Amino acid sequence: MPYAPHAIEAKWQEYWSTRKTFRAEVDTSKPKFYVLDMFPYPSSDGLHVGHPKGYVATDAIARYKRMCGVNVLHPMGWDAFGLPAEQHAMRTGQHPRDTTQRNVAQFKRQLRALGLSYDWDRELDTTDPGYVRWTQWIFCKLHEQGLAYEAEVPVNWCPELGTVLANEEVRDGKSDIGGHPVVRLPLKQWMLRITAYAERLLEDLDELDWPEHIKKMQRDWIGRSEGARVLFPVIDHADESIEVFTTRPDTLFGATYMVLAPEHPLVDKVTTPARRDAVKAYLEQTSRKSERVRIVEASAKTGVFTGAYATNPVNDAEIPIWIADYVLISYGTGAIMAVPGHDQRDYEFAKTFGLPIVEVVAGGDISREAFTGEGVNVNSEYLNGLSMPAAKRRMIEQLEADGSGGGAVSYKLRDWLFSRQRYWGEPFPVLHLEDGTTKLVPESDLPVELPELADYKPGSDFQPPLARVASWIETRDPDTGQSARRDPNTMPQWAGSCWYYLRFCDPRNTEAAWSPEAERYWMPVDLYVGGAEHAVLHLLYARFWHKVLYDLGLVSTKEPFQKLLNPGMIQARSYRYFVADGGDGSTTNGRFYASDQVRYDGETPVHRATGEGLRECWVPPDEVRWKDGQPLAPDEETVLEEVTEKMSKSRGNVVNPDDVVAEYGADAMRLYEMFIGPLRKAAPWSTDGIPGVFRFLQRAYRLIVEEVDAEDRARELPPGEGTVAQQRLLARTIDKVTSDLGKLDLNTAISALMVFVRDIEKDGPVPQGVAAAFARLLAPFAPHLAEELWERLGHAESLAYASWPEADPALLVDEEIEIAVQVQGKLRARIHVPAEADEALVREVALNDANVRRHVGDREPRRVIYVPGRLLNLVL
């Protein structure tokens, strides 16, 4: 009976599960390896083939490391708080817990079907009260350290989602999830003081083995810049100064006006009575503008004069104080000194409002534009003649001497907005007391659990649903008995994922979040694999929490994730055409348009010729009609545009791993995911490639098993190690697979295994020793078949801990080698010489080659380049 993956896979999954083959225990006598996947949010859609790419890769590494005698921690769990379950609850009234549990069961079934070697005894779920307890406990630690505080801050409110969002969750004025509009408004919220760790979050990136572009994204997000802070006294307000941050203290003599952000606290104080109405009008106008509009209108500068003046501390010049929305309250001090000669934004503003522009750095033409490059200072008294770095240093010294400022560092990173107006998240373990103070819930009372709810809809006036549950909100302080209110907000989804990797070290501990012994043994995570979309969200937040825990002596490493790898997305092809948009999903004229007739006006497609609004339509890949190699739209005329992008329901191109497993088995699915291309690179899924890896598995099976009947049986393989050629092929395969595993080049490792299977029987059947080594090499990639072959070869125990084969170095050296012979840099022959041949011999053999002789003729080579063992180039 031919290779039948389903029976084999079911058998070994059952075996691993009942024997707990992959259970991990602390064993200080062995080296450890902690290999972790970013745990998934269990959505109701289940897995698609994109998810397992990283999981299959880490599984191969985990299996390989175990066979190398390393103690491997390889856990999986669920990041199970989250918005979709709550939205589902709003629609159906179903408790998010029930939805979540159903989804988890689905995900787990799908993962198990792939034969991933997780230690399922360590499975965790962030919504489990036994987990929430410790998430809240860590929040308490943060609070005790003064790193959690409540503040009235301008927040990103998303009306559609009914909650606020962190800065990192907003892109282009829209929510990261769903793309809903976001508005700015002031609200009292929980904040985490991540800015206190900005410097260390930046510095410690250096020691991490992470992709450079991810480190760069974090560096850019933290956005450190060096400069100076300068105090500008406000005229007629003896006790007030405007503090600004600047990266260009060398241009201070060119500061001709100041600008406050509209939200700046001094706005009200300094505005003169005559200007009050104008200022008020401007503030109203800007507060109505959404962040998005402000970005779109970035080039058009608006502002209003306050009527007040400040003194430039370096030359006592009186300069006007303006208000403008191009200055952001959330960066630096919310106020700037404007140097229109040397800053493009200030230049545009000065031009718009007719403010003076002074050149203080020579080298540009400030009648045309701001000069932001380096040059020598002019019109700057004691800075004249200095270059930029020297002028900066000199200015900072002067400011310090005068007491009007000094060197300073500023960061773009802002404090982390940590509360959400949702139900399905961790409640804050705090009590708001009658007297207006806030205290933490005692550790012994944790976790604070969510109450049951009849209705999950968000409240009005930015109130979370929990605010409506009086029986839960209203409570008493257990210490003083005074009445107290619980906090109606919950933590963002990031909270649970900030420390799950620590809980995995000791997941069933009821006395502590983790034991120091387990943490010291398993941490740090040696290999962390997951999507690049978390570059500045999860990965920054988790590093922050980890550093706080480190400072408290609760963890032993400065950083949580030593090596990071981002698997490229698995994409899908989809096919697009356009129809006239009649709104409400209808078309107005029934015509089809191909992509070359369409241009984009912002995000809306319009017809090139008529400017008519169009709508995108998609044909699922398996419904496309092909004619003469061209994909056609349903009108059988319009040529479809092929687009490669991530899988999505709306495109109808999502592939479910269940279907692949059902048809070809888990091993073929795993193999294909790895064989499709380099792990780090995105690649389009194509069902056509799977039969190729399936055939490879069939051949591997037949190598060792005779397909005689329903049972089949192992071939009677000759004993021993086989011919020299077979031994060499095996040695080369071991060498290649081993080194590729080390580099995570799993696609080329599989290729080496394919070559082995193709060639090993060329001069006789596989000998037993060679077959046994092959089964072990196959194990990280196709573990079910590998176990089956191992068993058929007569082994009673699983090969999960069998020793990894080693290549005999002597067999890796060939007796005869091929040398490329070039004449004038062009390849003219390939010659074979003994491996130990010297240059003279190679040259002699080369010159005897007929084709080489033809090209050399009777000329004497002017120069001969010999690369030992590889190439000989004759230059005439």
Next chain:
RNA sequence: GCCCAGGUGGCGGAAUUGGUAGACGCGCUAGGUUCAGGACCUAGUUCUCGCAAGGGAGUGCUGGUUCGAUUCCAGUCCUGGGCACCA
């Protein structure tokens, strides 16, 4: 606009301390096997000229360095991703 990554056959990809471009797989072609096959086996498959031996071109494009460039350098185009008034 700025920053980062990447452009190699019909397709996914392999090969970079500069040294035989196209491993492996898909697809395709031919042959074998089979009652038959969308199964299996063998051979071939970058393009192009040639009966062949062999020649020419070729790693987005244009130049440069070199005996030799997919690899290094300069410029340029395209694709994907990130950031976007951060003073």
